[in-house]
Amino acid sequence: MAFCMYCGKQIEEGGTCNCPESLAEKGTDTSIGMSDMNMATSMESSQNLNQMNNPNQPGMNPMYSNNNVQFEQMKQKSGAFLKDAFESWISILKAPVTAGKQMVEVKKIQSGIGLIVFQALLTGIFGILLCSAANDVLSIGSYFHSSGVSINLFLAFLLTVIGSLLMSAARVGLLFGGVKIFKGTADWQNLVCICGVRAVGVSLIQFVSIVVYFLNPFYGIMFFAFASVAGFIFALPCILEYTGVSMDKSVYMMIAITILSFVVLYILYQIGLPMYVPKGMKAGFDNLLDIFGR
Numbered sequence: 001m002a003f004c005m006y007c008g009k010q011i012e013e014g015g016t017c018n019c020p021e022s023l024a025e026k027g028t029d030t031s032i033g034m035s036d037m038n039m040a041t042s043m044e045s046s047q048n049l050n051q052m053n054n055p056n057q058p059g060m061n062p063m064y065s066n067n068n069v070q071f072e073q074m075k076q077k078s079g080a081f082l083k084d085a086f087e088s089w090i091s092i093l094k095a096p097v098t099a100g101k102q103m104v105e106v107k108k109i110q111s112g113i114g115l116i117v118f119q120a121l122l123t124g125i126f127g128i129l130l131c132s133a134a135n136d137v138l139s140i141g142s143y144f145h146s147s148g149v150s151i152n153l154f155l156a157f158l159l160t161v162i163g164s165l166l167m168s169a170a171r172v173g174l175l176f177g178g179v180k181i182f183k184g185t186a187d188w189q190n191l192v193c194i195c196g197v198r199a200v201g202v203s204l205i206q207f208v209s210i211v212v213y214f215l216n217p218f219y220g221i222m223f224f225a226f227a228s229v230a231g232f233i234f235a236l237p238c239i240l241e242y243t244g245v246s247m248d249k250s251v252y253m254m255i256a257i258t259i260l261s262f263v264v265l266y267i268l269y270q271i272g273l274p275m276y277v278p279k280g281m282k283a284g285f286d287n288l289l290d291i292f293g294r
Contacts, residue, residue: 085114092200097237100197104238107189112196119199120164122206126224127160128153129213131276156276163272170264171195171257178245178253185244194238201234202227 004017011017088111091099103111135150175191178184186194205227213220245253 081110081114084111085118088196089115089118089200089203092197092234093204096197096200096234100200100234100238101241103197104190104193104242107193109189109192112193115196115199115203116165116168116192119203119206120161120168122203122210123164124157124161126206126210126213128157129210129217129220131156133217151276151278159272159275163268166268167261167265168195168199171198171261174257174260174264175239175243178257179243182245182249182253186242190242194235194242197238198231198235200231202231205230 004011004019004022007017007019007021016022088099088103088108092103092115131151131153135153139150172188172191172195175186175194176188179186179191205223209220209223209227211220212223239254240247240250243250243253
């Protein structure tokens with residue numbers, strides 16, 4: 001048995017006394033519990049109202065949080081992609097044959113694509129240099145200078161990068177066709193990696209060309225023209241070993257692919273070159289032709 005701490009009355013174990021003091025304490029506890037519940041409900045309502053008024057506030061809107069997560073995942077994947085491409089570029093520069101063959105053998109498709117993209121970006125930078133020089137020449141002529149006509153450098157960069165990527169894709173397609181015609185065994189993943197190895201040689205010379213261009217534009221352009229040869233030298237060991245085409249047939253396959261590559265390049269130039277020229281410049285050329293009796 002137990003006793004009330006206020007009046008001393010005997011009560012059952014776990015029970016409560018009915019004296020005024022005990023009842024007052026019990027009412028206070030109940031009021032406190034109700035007060036806590038009311039406060040929690042009020043806070044929840046306030047948060048819901050805040051979420052409705054501020055839908056873009058971090059941590060409040062599930063869609064906003066989901067977008068943040070997706071952005072972070074994309075950023076991490078992009079960083080890993082660039083890091084992998086850079087490490088592959090360095091390793092192939094240090095050991096062109098050994099590291100190049102290893103990438104093709106294990107089919108590191110992500111590395112191959114990254115190297116091709118890097119080469120395309122360097123091509124775009126060189127395109128900006130050439131278009132900037134063209135703008136300088138146009139500004140000398142009084143007709144175009146007065147018309148305020150110039151090549152859009154951002155558009156030139158974008159078009160050059162896209163053109164380089166399309167050319168690389170065409171080269172993979174031509175290699176794939178050559179392998180099938182000459183009964184080779186390589187699949188498209190091997191061929192993408194081979195073109196990635198080629199891109200290392202091309203991008204190396206392109207990087208040197210950009211540096212040399214600032215010293216002497218003529219020699220910079222000459223170096224740039226040599227880039228395709230360097231790319232072929234880098235890719236040749238992988239072509240001979242991993243395409244599955246015999247060495248005798250590989251000679252004719254590479255001749256055919258080289259000729260077709262020039263055809264594709266010519267088509268891309270025919271389609272893409274007019275896109276570089278502003279409308280005002282086209283109109284200016286038409287006016288000049290009319291003046292000289294077209």
